[in-house]
Amino acid sequence: MESFAQLIQSQQPVLVDFFATWCGPCKAMEPVIKDVAKSVEGKVRVVKVDIDKQRQIASQYNVSAVPTFMIFKNGNVVWRHPGMIDKSSLLNMLNQSA
């Protein structure tokens, strides 16, 4: 299986959703993220990181809020947003990063 470190090296943008199972706003964002993933299919990869299971990744990127969204490109964080976000802002950011 591809590791997180490998996955974010991609030239295509990768949207990462750092979430927790116990976090209400994260749950609320689920359908939004699914919908976003569908509309950027083939152009952007969307992955979810459970901060309780992947503690190391979460602490490596200094995640101290859930949800936190990040866009990676060539291994670098190009955008970061703590907390909830609406669909069109997220799509705008992804289009800008593509």
Next chain:
Amino acid sequence: MANNETERVHCLIIGSGPAGYTAAIYAARANIKPVLYQGIQPGGQLTITTEVENYPGYADGIQGPEMMIDFEKQAKRMGADIRYGLATKVDFSGPVHKVWIDEEKLIEADSVIIATGASAKWLNIESEQRLNGYGVSACAVCDGFFFRNKEVAIVGAGDTACEEASYLSKLATNVHMIVRKDENGMRASKVMQDRVKNTPNIKIYWNSETIEVLGETRVEGVKIKNNKNSEEQTIPISAFFVAIGHQPNSDIFKDWIDMDEAGYIKTVPGSTKTNIKGVFAAGDVQDKTYRQAVTAAGSGCMAALDAERYLGESGLN
């Protein structure tokens, strides 16, 4: 965006807190076929709270997020069409009310119920914005977990601030609570004030203003100033929580709907009517006085009944 889909609906409800869902329950039962858009935070402010002890009917109390799932289920069971999506623009110039969803879909509604609620206010200082997500947070219940066994601070003096301070006191070593006024000026209810004052690891700093949140890449401290004697001090902390109140989510309506200077929508007393025929407002977006789940639910019910009557009188049902 290329998608220019238009849909005609009878009753559009914007928002998914107690006001929105209660309006949906009543509107569905009245058979005015409500369509509800949940907005950026499905379930509303209660999804970032812990225990709700004062909503009648839940004799043993209930977790805020669970309560909102119950509200949603009940609205769905009545037949309301619940969708996610955010209203981004409106045009209330004609008899048919236009509302754009996520900048891509246009809803043309005979009646609109605005139940967009309120969201947390920030101090609006540079360091707070810069460190947001790096230890600065407006949601203790979401982010307190990251600061177990650490020192944290919270600014605010209302019920929300007290609730969050008491939640944080169970996780953090110490909670430093920054209150602008003195002991007699605290806004919170007596019961919440007592809870905070009687928690050994909550330390209250009266008459104190936040000057700056300190830290380069993450929160390391906060500088505060006593507004009586101008003494400054720095408290070393790992997280800074903001709980200084709320502002109504009414921005997209401001060109059309009458509001007060703080942005609260004005309604005709004793009703949920706004200045635009067929547009009603319920819940925190029009209530700066009570702001309770149960009062929001009550006004949501009123809005549905007002909308039903309006549609009947206009021959639209």
